[in-house]
Amino acid sequence: MDFMSFEDVIAKIQGVTHSKVVYNEDEVEEVHIIANTTRSPKQIVRDIESALLAIFNYRINRKLISIAQIDTGETKSIKRIRYEGISLEVKDNNVRCEIRLNMDDDEYTSTQTAIGTSINRLKVVAKATVSAVEEIIGQVSVFDVEDIVVNSPRNISYVTVIVNMINDIAEEVLIGTAIVRNDVNEAIAKATLDAINRRIEK
Template identity: 35%
Template sequence: MENIKENLSEEIKNLICKLPDIKHCSVVCSQDNVVEEIHALAGVSRNIKQLVRDIQSAINARFGINIDYKVISIAQIDESDFKETRLKLDGISVNNIENSIEATVTLKYDDKLFEGKSRRIKSRSNKLKAIADATLLALEGYLDIGQAFYLEDMQIVLVANRELFACVIGFALGGKEELLSGCSIINADENETVVKAVLSAVNRKISTMS
């Protein structure tokens, strides 16, 4: 791979961010200014192979540099799911109860409210998990089903120099089980971000059930 000038990493980043469906991007170079990693956060309207080809073609056309597809990593996030659904976040509360933490999440559909509560041993990670659990319980209330969703895992991941909550939600009903994934960019209100990550994981599923 060709060496590039020091300022090209920023220029490549700016170029990639102008491509369709790309939301954020970071470019990592070696001490010799060789492109080693390209991380991009994108929407879901284009598949990953097409996004990779777009990035390769744009860099080659603009700078004459051939980029190996192996250095390009792309994460996709469907922010439209949360915006399009009529199921909205109405409120979140977190209370300390002795050595426990209780999270309450209220979702709203038209003029109806659906509340979920979850309690865990007090810790920061458990607070976030309790919020996720409460969100799933509220969803089950909305769908009028019981014990179908569960939190498989939730982690903070770094993509394009932005922190995201990424979660995997399990769904088990009628003898069938599947895993659903979602994520949301962390903003000033991390509690709300957890709810959005959970909703991004399950929105497609609940749209087929509601």
């Protein structure tokens, strides 16, 4: 296991400014985090757990993660984008997804099409969602869907979506989750929004 790569991923998580992973040949022994005050330690720990599991298939004991927060003067300012609906169509070898989002009572729609592989049927939903968000914020090529993981522990299914965000100075990893209630595609859209809504600034 390439434990050195853990630091690269953790450093991209929102709120993390510095990270140090202490490990032996077989497992992680300690994870030390310096974070700002824009997010709670619980949120950061959850994102670290999700990122390491989704990217490296490594389940870390949260008790090994210690976080020191430093007030950098940053404030948490988030505007919420709401999920409105989804339509998914599979035709021939293609899958087409239309996502409807709402912000300030204005509806935004985005459509994405992809070859109908099993992973594309999941990713096309997240890609349509980030495309609609980019329309809302008036910027393009900001978000990239890294991965989508569907988990079903203890008979409860939930989706984890990992989104890369590119800004002027750095790349960040955004992670969102949503419980699958009736439709996994709806959960993917909501998990994508869960990741992005934490980061969008007014």
